[in-house]
Amino acid sequence: MDKIREWLLSEHAGTVCADRLHVVADELFRLRWRGQSGAIVELGCYRGAMALWMRHMLDALGEGEREIHVYDGFAGMPAPGRQDSDHLAEGELRSCPQDVLDTHARWDKKPPVIHPGWFDQTLADELPDTIAFGYLDGDFYASTLTGLRHTVPRLAPGAVLLIDDYADVAANPRAWNGLPGVKHASDAYFGHPSPVEALVGDDDLAVGRYTAPARQGGAST
Ligand SMILES: C[S@@+](CC[C@H](N)C(=O)[O-])C[C@H]1O[C@@H](n2cnc3c(N)ncnc32)[C@H](O)[C@@H]1O
Numbered sequence: 001m002d003k004i005r006e007w008l009l010s011e012h013a014g015t016v017c018a019d020r021l022h023v024v025a026d027e028l029f030r031l032r033w034r035g036q037s038g039a040i041v042e043l044g045c046y047r048g049a050m051a052l053w054m055r056h057m058l059d060a061l062g063e064g065e066r067e068i069h070v071y072d073g074f075a076g077m078p079a080p081g082r083q084d085s086d087h088l089a090e091g092e093l094r095s096c097p098q099d100v101l102d103t104h105a106r107w108d109k110k111p112p113v114i115h116p117g118w119f120d121q122t123l124a125d126e127l128p129d130t131i132a133f134g135y136l137d138g139d140f141y142a143s144t145l146t147g148l149r150h151t152v153p154r155l156a157p158g159a160v161l162l163i164d165d166y167a168d169v170a171a172n173p174r175a176w177n178g179l180p181g182v183k184h185a186s187d188a189y190f191g192h193p194s195p196v197e198a199l200v201g202d203d204d205l206a207v208g209r210y211t212a213p214a215r216q217g218g219a220s221t
Contacts (some may be wrong), residue, residue, distance in 0.1 A: 003185050004056045004107055012049035013052045015137075019201030020164070024050065024135065026159050030133075031133050032061045038132030038156045043119060043147040044164075045070035046093055048100030048112070050135060066132075068112035070100065071122055078118070083141035084181035093139075119143055123150035131155050137164040141181030148189040155212035166208030168198035175206040183208070 008016050023157035026039075040058070045051050051070050056065050080086065096103035097114045104111040114124045119138065123146065133152045134148045144163065151161055163186055175198065185194055186208060196208040 004052065007032045007107075008049055008053060008081065012044060012202045015046055016049045017203065017205075018054065019203050019205035020050070020207065021053055023199055023201070023205070023207055023209075024053060024054060027162065028054065028057045028061060028063075031160070032063060034158065036132045036156060036159060038130040038159060039128035040066060040068045040133050041127060041131055041151065042068065042070045042112070042135045042137065043123070043151065044137035044139065045072045045094045045112070045114075046137075046145065048103035050137070051112045051214070052103050052107065052109060054135070055104065056107070059109070061154065064110070067128075069115060069126075070112045070127060071115045071117075071119060071126070073118045074116050075118075077139060078143065081141050081181065085178060087099065088139055119146040119150070123147070127151065127154055127160060127205055131161075132159050134159075134161040135164065136161060139165060139179050139182065141185045144182045144185035145189055148186065152189070152212070153208070157212055157215035159212045161210045161212075162199075163196065163208040163210065165206050166196060166198065167206035168196075168208065171198035172200045172206075174200070174204050175202040179206075 042051055054068055074096050076091035079090040101111050115122045134151050138144045138147050144162050165179040165182040167175040169175055196210050199207045
């Protein structure tokens with residue numbers, strides 16, 4: 001039995017679930033298998049639950065030196081916009097960097113590099129140049145769109161970005177659709193047909209996967 005997994009599922013059930021832990025572990029395993037270089041980033045880390053899981057999985061894969069960078073306003077959610085539901089109100093989900101440190105200290109895990117501040121004030125200057133895997137969990141339309149604009153161009157060829165709360169109910173009718181702004185933002189960014197693939201879990205998982213194109217071939221001769 002994996003004690004960290006059990007602890008996350010009991011203590012952080014509001015933001016992680018078995019399906020999410022499974023799909024993230026799967027992506028990190030594949031990243032290791034491909035030998036994908038670059039940093040790991042999480043946009044919207046809250047109290048550090050998924051960051052701890054990523055650290056735990058990377059350590060298990062012999063990737064203890066791989067850096068994880070996390071970004072959060074630590075001021076609660078911003079105000080929802082026209083494209084968002086009323087599932088979360090302004091100020092909800094307030095946390096602080098010490099929460100993230102405590103989550104990792106609880107399991108004697110190396111903490112991530114923490115970047116406090118609103119996405120539109122931190123990402124442009126503080127995202128690593130090359131991203132091997134990203135987890136975007138901003139919940140609202142504007143937060144998701146800002147995250148995509150800064151993250152996608154930095155993805156290494158073949159790298160994956162998971163978009164939490166991306167509910168494509170046409171592709172996966174069981175997906176939880178409580179934060180519709182996330183898919184609206186993704187559609188606005190990527191256009192149609194969207195390259196984002198809806199993942200399916202055992203339960204009501206709503207996660208989209210974007211895979212950066214493999215490097216284009218060299219110049220033609
Ligand atoms: C659902 S929580 C993230 C949960 C986390 N991924 C986990 O697994 O535990 C969403 C987080 O996004 C952050 N957030 C949302 N919009 C943001 C923005 N525009 N800038 C910075 N942080 C933002 C909130 O502060 C909140 O902590």
